[in-house]
Structure formats: C-alpha cells, structure tokens
Amino acid sequence: EWLRKKARQLFQVLITLRGRMVEREAIFEMLWRDQSPAAAMRDFKVALNALNKVLEPERRPDDLPAFILREESTYGLSPGIDIWVDAEEFAHLIARADAIQGSADSTFDLYRRALALYADDYLRMDAPYEDWAIAERERLQTLYLHAADRLATGLLERGDSASRDESETWCKQILTRDRCWEHA
Numbered sequence: 001e002w003l004r005k006k007a008r009q010l011f012q013v014l015i016t017l018r019g020r021m022v023e024r025e026a027i028f029e030m031l032w033r034d035q036s037p038a039a040a041m042r043d044f045k046v047a048l049n050a051l052n053k054v055l056e057p058e059r060r061p062d063d064l065p066a067f068i069l070r071e072e073s074t075y076g077l078s079p080g081i082d083i084w085v086d087a088e089e090f091a092h093l094i095a096r097a098d099a100i101q102g103s104a105d106s107t108f109d110l111y112r113r114a115l116a117l118y119a120d121d122y123l124r125m126d127a128p129y130e131d132w133a134i135a136e137r138e139r140l141q142t143l144y145l146h147a148a149d150r151l152a153t154g155l156l157e158r159g160d161s162a163s164r165d166e167s168e169t170w171c172k173q174i175l176t177r178d179r180c181w182e183h184a
Contacts, residue, residue, distance in 0.1 A: 006031060006043060007050035012123060014068065014077050015085060016136045021074035030132050048075075087140055090117040094147045111151040115170075118144045121177075141177060148174045149183055 002008045009031055013022070024044065031047075032040035048068070052059065055067045069078040077083070093114035100107045122140045127133035152170035155163040174184035 001054050003050040003053065004047055006047040007054060009127070010044075010047045010051050011054075012126060013132055014075065015087075016123075016132055018077050018085065018088070019079075021069070021071055021076040024073045024075060027075065030130065086117045087122060087136070090114050090140065091143055093117075094143050097147065097150070108151060108154060111147045114147055115144065115151070115173075145174055145178055145181055149181070152184065 010027070013027060013030055024041075028035075028037070028040040028044060032043055035043065052065045052068060056065060059065065065078075067078055067081050067083070069076050091114075093110050097107050097110035097114065100110070118140070122137040123130075123133040124137065148170045152167040152174070155167035155170070158164075171184040174181050
C-alpha cells in the first residue's frame with residue numbers, strides 16, 4: 001500500500017514526533033537534506049499526497065485529511081485521531097507500573113505487558129542512522145532496560161524457584177540489549 005518509500009518515512013517521522021507540529025523545513029532536513037529546497041518541496045508534496053492516500057484511500061481530494069494536520073507551514077498527526085502506537089502504549093504501561101511500585105502481581109503484569117510490546121529496537125531497520133529515530137530508539141531502549149531490570153529485581157526478591165528462573169531470563173534479555181547493564 002505504500003506507493004512511495006518517502007511516504008512511509010514521512011509517516012514514521014510524524015509518528016515519532018507525535019504530539020508536536022513539525023516545521024516543513026525541518027521535515028525537509030530529515031528526509032530530503034541532500035536536495036534543493038524546490039526539489040524537497042516537490043518531493044514532500046508527492047510523499048504527503050501518497051501518505052494521505054494510504055491513510056484515507058476513500059477521501060475525496062477536496063476534503064481535509066483526518067490524520068495529517070497542517071497549520072501554516074507545520075505538520076503533525078491530528079490530535080484525537082484513532083491511532084494506536086505500540087511505542088506509546090509501551091511507555092504508558094511502564095509509567096503505570098512505576099507509579100504502583102513494589103512487588104505486586106499487578107505491577108509485574110504491567111511490566112510484562114509492556115515488555116511484550118518491545119519486539120525490536122525502534123525503527124532499527126527502517127531508519128538506523130536518522131537522528132529523529134535514534135533519539136526515540138534510545139529513549140525506548142532505556143525504558144525497556146529499566147522495566148526489565150525492575151521486573152527481574154522484583155521477581156528475584158520473591159525468592160521462589162519460578163520467580164528466580166524468570167528473573168534470570170529477564171537478566172539475559174537485558175544483557176542481549178546492553179552488555180554493560182551491570183545490575184543484570
């Protein structure tokens with residue numbers, strides 16, 4: 001369905017920077033930095049049109065897009081749109097677990113649910129060297145390591161065999177992502 005690779009990348013930028021409006025020139029710098037301003041503007045318009053077609057294939061050309069909001073020269077995801085972002089849910093579940101704290105089953109369940117959403121590092125294959133993706137990738141990886149560490153520690157404190165085994169599994173997962181995470 002992605003008619004153009006840049007349409008997908010534009011969507012990834014807007015998802016990554018969700019909750020913010022991004023200047024068009026900043027988007028040019030992220031996705032078309034090696035092009036002239038005129039070429040970047042042309043390619044941006046093509047990518048934006050393709051993105052809108054993917055998101056809303058039935059939308060008429062004269063209707064305003066429901067997902068992509070434009071305010072003068074800034075663009076972003078429309079507030080209140082019905083979109084589920086796994087990275088957002090991941091961070092939300094960890095925040096809820098951190099707020100509860102302690103070794104309650106409910107805390108462990110929240111950490112487990114969050115960690116289950118972390119399939120791989122954020123846009124590792126799609127945007128491995130892009131600054132806009134690297135910052136989010138590092139933020140989410142830090143959250144992952146923190147949550148896995150808290151879960152492993154809490155399980156270890158329980159002291160039973162099954163909890164110790166699960167704690168060890170989480171420590172191995174931590175070390176797979178960061179070999180220098182000393183606590184694991």
